[in-house]
Amino acid sequence: MAPASSPTDTAVTPAHVAIIMDGNGRWAEARGLSRSEGHRMGLRATRRAVEFFANRGVRALTLFAFSSENWQRPKAEVEALLDLFVAAIEDELPELREKGIRLRFIGQREEFPGQLQQRMADAEASTQANDTMTLVVALGYGGRWDILQAALRWVRESSAVNPDRDAFEGFLSTAGLPELDLLIRTGGEQRISNFLLWQAAYAELCFLDVLWPDVDDAELQGTLDCYARRQRRFGCTAAQVDTVHA
Numbered sequence: 001m002a003p004a005s006s007p008t009d010t011a012v013t014p015a016h017v018a019i020i021m022d023g024n025g026r027w028a029e030a031r032g033l034s035r036s037e038g039h040r041m042g043l044r045a046t047r048r049a050v051e052f053f054a055n056r057g058v059r060a061l062t063l064f065a066f067s068s069e070n071w072q073r074p075k076a077e078v079e080a081l082l083d084l085f086v087a088a089i090e091d092e093l094p095e096l097r098e099k100g101i102r103l104r105f106i107g108q109r110e111e112f113p114g115q116l117q118q119r120m121a122d123a124e125a126s127t128q129a130n131d132t133m134t135l136v137v138a139l140g141y142g143g144r145w146d147i148l149q150a151a152l153r154w155v156r157e158s159s160a161v162n163p164d165r166d167a168f169e170g171f172l173s174t175a176g177l178p179e180l181d182l183l184i185r186t187g188g189e190q191r192i193s194n195f196l197l198w199q200a201a202y203a204e205l206c207f208l209d210v211l212w213p214d215v216d217d218a219e220l221q222g223t224l225d226c227y228a229r230r231q232r233r234f235g236c237t238a239a240q241v242d243t244v245h246a
């Protein structure tokens, strides 16, 4: 497959992008601010990213907002994050609706306060008919949890005569979303940190040194340019790629 001609060509636009939004704490500490202030600035970068990828025709954007391990952070930081999520859902909902963006939450939502659970359910219900892009917010999410809960439900509920990958994926929290094409991590670390472990099997990985609050359109465009230059093989030889995944 020849390198893509243009990074905005729909043929090379990833259908599903996921982001590990890392670096809020360091951004704040470098400025003598509280980590919570870093998360507030992170939310501004999140808004930019949602708009950027929706305008580029990406079908699904999955954001790692709170991992299953983040509960271990200092109580004040966790509380500030929970308050930020509640406010963000309320503040952003009108614009998401206007843009035709569907909101979906994945993760162990039963661990969150009732008020936040209610906001999540209401936001999902009020955007479920939207189809410009699906914005998936991972809250209380862990990749190992996702695989385990899918396996448990599969054993309990699956009636498939020939259990296969497609049938199993129907039990993952990301069921129905396009295959993950591009996984981005900001903040200089190069690891997946228990994010979309199953889903990232053939995703292209893009690591940025920039801290999440500083991520702007130029940085995001850089990730799409980088994706467009990659040759995706899905385990095949370069010669096979054109015929198998044309």
Ligand code: FPP
Pocket (backbone or CB within 6 Å): 021, 022, 023, 024, 025, 026, 027, 039, 042, 043, 046, 063, 064, 065, 066, 067, 070, 084, 085, 088, 089, 137, 187, 212
């Ligand atoms: C990781 O940076 C970031 C988080 C744990 C929180 C991410 C949340 C937001 C950006 C707000 C988005 C809100 C919604 C509703 C999507 P870190 O604190 O680990 O940074 P560090 O590595 O510098 O300490």
